[in-house]
Amino acid sequence: xxxxxxxIFRSRMPKPGRLLMRTDDGRVLTYGDMLARSAQLAHxxxxxxxxPGDRVAVQVEKSPEAMLLYLACLRAGAVFLxxxxxxxxxxxxxxxxxxxxxxxxxxxxxxxxxxxLAQKCGALAVTLDGKGxxxxxxxxxxxxxxxxxxxxxxxxxxxxxxxxGTTGRSKGAMLSHxxxxxxxxxxxxxxxxxxxxxxxxxxPIFHTHGLFVATNVILMAGASMLFEQKFDAGRVVALLPxxxxxxxxxxxxxxxxxxxxxxxxxxxxxxxxxxGSAPLLAETHRAWRERTGHAILERYxxxxxxxxxxxxxxxxxxxxxxxxxxxxxxxxxxDPDTGRPLAQSEVGMIEVKGPNVFSGYWRMPEKTKAExxxxxxxxxxxxxxxxxxxYVHIVGRGKDLIISGGYNIYPKELESEIDALDxxxxxxxxxxxxxxxxxxxxxxxxxxxxxxxTAAEILNAIAARVAKYKHPKRVVFVDELPRNxxxxxxxxLLRDTYKDLFSISSPAS
Numbered sequence: 001x002x003x004x005x006x007x008i009f010r011s012r013m014p015k016p017g018r019l020l021m022r023t024d025d026g027r028v029l030t031y032g033d034m035l036a037r038s039a040q041l042a043h044x045x046x047x048x049x050x051x052p053g054d055r056v057a058v059q060v061e062k063s064p065e066a067m068l069l070y071l072a073c074l075r076a077g078a079v080f081l082x083x084x085x086x087x088x089x090x091x092x093x094x095x096x097x098x099x100x101x102x103x104x105x106x107x108x109x110x111x112x113x114x115x116x117l118a119q120k121c122g123a124l125a126v127t128l129d130g131k132g133x134x135x136x137x138x139x140x141x142x143x144x145x146x147x148x149x150x151x152x153x154x155x156x157x158x159x160x161x162x163x164x165g166t167t168g169r170s171k172g173a174m175l176s177h178x179x180x181x182x183x184x185x186x187x188x189x190x191x192x193x194x195x196x197x198x199x200x201x202x203x204p205i206f207h208t209h210g211l212f213v214a215t216n217v218i219l220m221a222g223a224s225m226l227f228e229q230k231f232d233a234g235r236v237v238a239l240l241p242x243x244x245x246x247x248x249x250x251x252x253x254x255x256x257x258x259x260x261x262x263x264x265x266x267x268x269x270x271x272x273x274x275x276g277s278a279p280l281l282a283e284t285h286r287a288w289r290e291r292t293g294h295a296i297l298e299r300y301x302x303x304x305x306x307x308x309x310x311x312x313x314x315x316x317x318x319x320x321x322x323x324x325x326x327x328x329x330x331x332x333x334x335d336p337d338t339g340r341p342l343a344q345s346e347v348g349m350i351e352v353k354g355p356n357v358f359s360g361y362w363r364m365p366e367k368t369k370a371e372x373x374x375x376x377x378x379x380x381x382x383x384x385x386x387x388x389x390x391y392v393h394i395v396g397r398g399k400d401l402i403i404s405g406g407y408n409i410y411p412k413e414l415e416s417e418i419d420a421l422d423x424x425x426x427x428x429x430x431x432x433x434x435x436x437x438x439x440x441x442x443x444x445x446x447x448x449x450x451x452x453x454t455a456a457e458i459l460n461a462i463a464a465r466v467a468k469y470k471h472p473k474r475v476v477f478v479d480e481l482p483r484n485x486x487x488x489x490x491x492x493l494l495r496d497t498y499k500d501l502f503s504i505s506s507p508a509s
Contacts (some may be wrong), residue, residue, distance in 0.1 A: 003149035004177035006074045006473035008185075010035075014222040019062060021201070021227040022237065029064050031222075032446065034071065039147035040140035041072030047139065048124060052077030052150050055160065057095065059083040059114070060128045062205050062229050063139055067215060069105065070205070074177075077150030078102075080159040081172075084407075085203065086467030089113045095162060099172060105136060120473035124352065160362055161208060163303040163408065172362030174320035175212075175305045182355035183306035184216040186326050191272060192219035192313055193245075200239050202231040202248045208303050209277050212487070213319065214247050222348055237261040237316050245272040249406030250280045250438050253296060257287055267292040270311045272313075276301060277406035278438040285319035288457055292333065296324055300394060301406075302380060303356045309392050320390040329354040332377065333386055337375040339373050347395055351377040401492065402431030404439045409470045412493075418443055423453030428481050428489050429472065434502045442501060443472040444494055446480060470490045472502055 023029075029037075042364070046048030052055060056078045060066050073080040081099055083092065085107075096104065096117050104118040108130040118125040130139045152158075158180055160172040187193070199218055203210030218225050226239050233255040236246070246252075253275060256262050273296045280298050289295050300322035301307035308331060311323030325331040333342045336349040358380050360368035371379050383396040402409040413428035418427040422454055425446040433439030445451055455475035462471065476498065482490045 001073060001151040001153055003077070003152045004154050004156070005152070005181050006071065006149055008181050009219045011069075012222050018195070018222070019224045020218075022226040023064060023227045024229055025299060028066065034068065036145035037140070038068045038071040038075060038145040039145050040135065041069055042075040042147045042149075043143035044080060044136055044140040044312070045072060045076045047143075048103055048126065048136075050078050050102050051075055052152070053100045053157070055079045055101045055264070056105065057099060057101040057111070057123070058105045058128075058291065059085060059087065059092065059107070059206075059477050060105060061085055062210075063129070063456055064227065065128055066205060067227075069136070070211065070215075071221075073388060074152070074158060075147055075149045077152050077156075079157045080213060082159070082161065082223050084206050084467060084469075085086055085204070086469055088465060088467060090465055091467065092442060093117050093120075096123065098170070099160060108135075110383055118178075120212045122316065143281045150334065154181070155359070157359075159212075161303045171364055171367060173358045174360055174362055175306075176360050179306065179356055179358055180212055180216060181220075182328065183212070183326075184220040186356075187213065187307060187310075188221045188327060189216070190326060191245075191315060193217055193223055195222040197223040197245055197271075198243045199223065199225050200228065200236055200243045201225040202228040202236060203247060203249075204301055207277070207406075208301065208306060209247070209249070212306055213276070213301070220268050223359070224379040226396060228294055232253075233259050234261070237266060240266045241269055244270060245274070246270060247274045247276075249277045250275055250284060251278075251405045253284050253288055254436055257284070257291060260374070262291055266290075267294055270294065272297060274299065276307075280319075281438075282319040283331060300392065301380075305354075305380070306382075307355045308352050308354075308356070311391075318389075318391050320389070322391050324390055325352075325392070326354075326356075330355060330377070331392065333384060334373075334377075336383075344386055344388060347383055347385045350380045350382045350392070350394070352380060352452040354379045402429070402439050404431065404441055405432070405437040405469060406475075407469050409441055414441070414443065414462070414466065414470060414472070417465050418445065418458060421461050423448050423451035424458070425449075425451075426481060428491060428494055430491050430494050430498070431496055432501050434473070437473075440473040441470065442498055443475045444481065444498070445475055445477050447477060448451060476501075 020031050021029045057071050101123045104123050104125045105128050106114045108127045115125040127135045158177045159175045162170045178508045204209045235257045275296050276299045295317040297311045299310040307323045320453050323439045331352050333348040342348040386388040386395045415427050427445045432437035482493045
């Protein structure tokens with residue numbers, strides 16, 4: 001048996017000397033380098049006791065080495081578990097306890113705190129890089145550049161990515177080799193990627209968009225990347241003449257439109273601009289076309305499914321829609337309660353089925369069962385409709401989810417932290433329209449009697465508890481939260497009340 005996903009990448013590789021990536025600090029990595037260095041890292045993983053099926057948790061800054069570690073995990077038969085670099089130690093403690101990784105890889109600056117957490121769950125903590133002996137990169141440097149890949153089949157796990165639910169408890173989405181391979185194959189074909197393409201890669205690689213969409217598509221096409229550690233609008237504009245494609249979140253495009261250097265001439269060599277991870281405003285779509293002459297291609301995916309739909313490569317890329325189901329993906333709109341399929345143009349729950357859809361949630365069989373229909377369709381939690389022309393529209397979310405700057409934020413987690421603070425009686429966290437981030441996290445707070453707690457005090461108190469991207473951009477104080485007759489907070493009323501909050505320049509109160 002072969003190593004399913006990596007063998008597919010290998011079969012589509014160009015010549016070893018062909019460029020795979022160029023970094024923002026001038027480093028160059030060829031496909032031959034990728035094979036040799038991922039082999040060395042795979043040897044190092046085995047020497048550290050990693051066996052097929054073991055989880056390797058990784059919280060490191062974006063780098064070529066981090067991407068190579070993902071490939072090394074595939075080759076070693078391990079399960080890659082990327083973690084957001086913004087996660088605090090309190091958040092990491094849950095992931096380590098749930099996933100029980102064999103190995104935790106982190107940056108040198110965080111190794112002390114992470115090592116203590118890793119020991120509690122029986123894991124070994126190592127740094128990816130760093131001066132002196134002991135880092136994973138140092139151990140790998142002494143290994144052979146040849147490696148006999150561990151046999152892995154289509155249904156074996158390749159990765160676990162954590163996503164959350166409205167209860168605040170994170171769930172590990174289990175993604176198989178074929179889940180990832182099938183989606184990358186389809187996207188290469190649907191978006192017309194070839195070995196001649198050069199992608200500006202400015203996305204994080206702990207997220208499905210930057211790791212499994214961007215990176216896997218490039219490897220599957222035998223193409224190249226301009227590998228940026230982080231998104232910088234000025235740098236991206238400067239790189240446009242050297243590239244053929246850009247994948248980003250709506251925030252990228254909003255900020256690029258603020259650059260004077262973004263012109264039709266600057267974008268002349270780009271054949272494809274892709275946006276996802278959050279809704280793209282129709283006005284951004286129109287402004288981009290007017291400024292560059294290109295129509296952004298918007299698509300729809302999830303951690304659990306990778307990509308489900310896409311606007312067409314040829315044909316109308318309709319603003320405000322996410323296009324059509326991708327080849328091999330079945331999509332329907334159903335009644336959220338009964339699962340009964342709804343007629344065209346009716347709004348209901350988006351449900352999907354296909355080889356891209358994950359196998360379930362890690363060690364949560366009951367939750368997995370609840371999220372799938374009897375006929376195998378996955379209940380996405382997103383509300384949508386299909387118009388008469390077949391375009392899919394996402395009109396809302398059944399799950400209480402906020403997407404800000406392309407990141408998923410789950411209100412219950414923040415509410416639990418805020419409600420535990422002295423001076424707070426209760427809170428409701430909502431997302432409202434934000435011109436830069438798509439949605440701005442907003443905390444609506446009821447103070448305890450006689451409390452004078454301020455917005456600054458609340459934000460300071462949660463700073464060490466939750467990742468910065470989750471922090472409220474505004475804290476609003478009210479006398480009471482609106483509730484229905486069952487006592488449930490009516491967040492729809494709060495969203496309506498504060499829908500224009502971020503068009504007002506008043507400070508947090």
